[in-house]
Amino acid sequence: MAAVIRFDRVSKRYPPGLDALSDISFEVAEREMVLIGGHSGAGKSTLLKLVAAVEKSTGGAVLVGGQNVSGLARSALPYLRRRIGMVFQDQKLLFDRNVFENVMLPLSITGFPPREAAQRVRAALDKVGLANREKALPVMLSGGEQQRLAIARAVVGRPNLLLADEPTAHLDSDTAADVARIFHEFNHVGVTVLIATYAGELFPGARRLQLDHGKLLP
């Protein structure tokens, strides 16, 4: 099966000489679910940021859908990111907009027809179990609900690649299991999923990559 993500001897060095990642090579196949484990500061978040070209590698090639994203022009970045769903560690919800509007944002950005967009937003909210919280502001949601909202926003554009950075951190075990189940469901319908997490046991059946001080353990 074709590789959705391919890292070829990728390194990322932050000035003045801190190596966040060095000589990383791996592939993620279509429809695969892959976990990236490792201690805090091992480079998990940096790796995800390289996939979405939020950061650029300082060595090697990061290919997403066959396209080398570290060489992408600034003007091409938006179109790469529209193909990727991202769940951020700090969620990055907009607190002055309600649940519905938060999920609507990616569709507004791509210029979806409003009526169809609204249907998609409701479908995404339904899938994460927030269908009855449309009008709520994010502050009114519990931690688990906020995380599910972040997931709904990541998947509303129906990306074929979903990235998540510590999606179950700070959640109690029941809620964490619930969130993990949602990722499994998306994976089952064909979405390639790459998750950086401490809590590998929540995602049984997923392939694991282990980072240690910026290096991939064999």
Added chain:
Amino acid sequence: MMVWLDHHRAAARLAMRRLGAAPLNSLLYLLAIGVALALPAGGQMLLANALGLAGTTAAAPQISIFMASSADRAMAAEIESRLKKRSDIKRVQFLPRDETLARMKANPGLREVIEALAANPFPDAFVLTAADERPEVMEQLAVEFRQWPKVEHVQLDSAWVRRLDALLKLGRTAVLVLGVLLSAGLIAISFSIIRMQVLTYRAEIEVSRLLGATDSFVRRPFLYYGLLLGLGGGIVAWLLVGAAALWLRAPLGELVRLYDLTLVLQSLDARDSALLLAVAAGLGWLGALISLSEYLRQN
């Protein structure tokens, strides 16, 4: 096309919402812009009124030709026919000396003085209106008429027209300079306000970009915000000028009446009003564009 329209509609709505989100701030912004714009706009209003006034009173600057007292009627008739043949003279009015004498005698104060004189002290005279009323042209005509036989004196009443003309020119330059300066000021105001807006909505900009927003998508609501800010400021300026015109109308009318003129001070006309609003909106937009381009380039 529909997508593009939707984007614009959404951006405009968002800009409105942001203006409404901090009403006191927005009001003060509009006031700052309005006051800055009211200065050149008010200057233009006064200038337009002054031009109107000059137009009605200085419509026909005249040349007066006084014949020598030794000239007889035949000489005067010859001069009159010469004048009437010329295409550069629009109108010739002949004032015979007898008629002038009679008219002056009608004034009770002058009658006694005139009756004490042995002879008619008034010469035959002509009052002319030139086809081309530019001061330099009138000056040329006066020089020519002074060479004519039996012409004693040629008087040009264009001197004050020239002064008024110079004054209006100065006024126009002042309004222009003021306009340019305060336009630059408005761009600076819009730039700073948008800068603050960008910082306020930094999280939203960051998230939007991570979700695949293009620069123009990020920029759009701020451009509308700048446009609305400018337009609102323009409306405030327009209202201020209108209020000033109403307020000054009576005292200025009275002042002008002392000079035997009438003036009903008018606010900006439709053309100037439209120009004011368009320029204000445009400059607000421009300030926002500069501010956003600066921010997006740095981040």
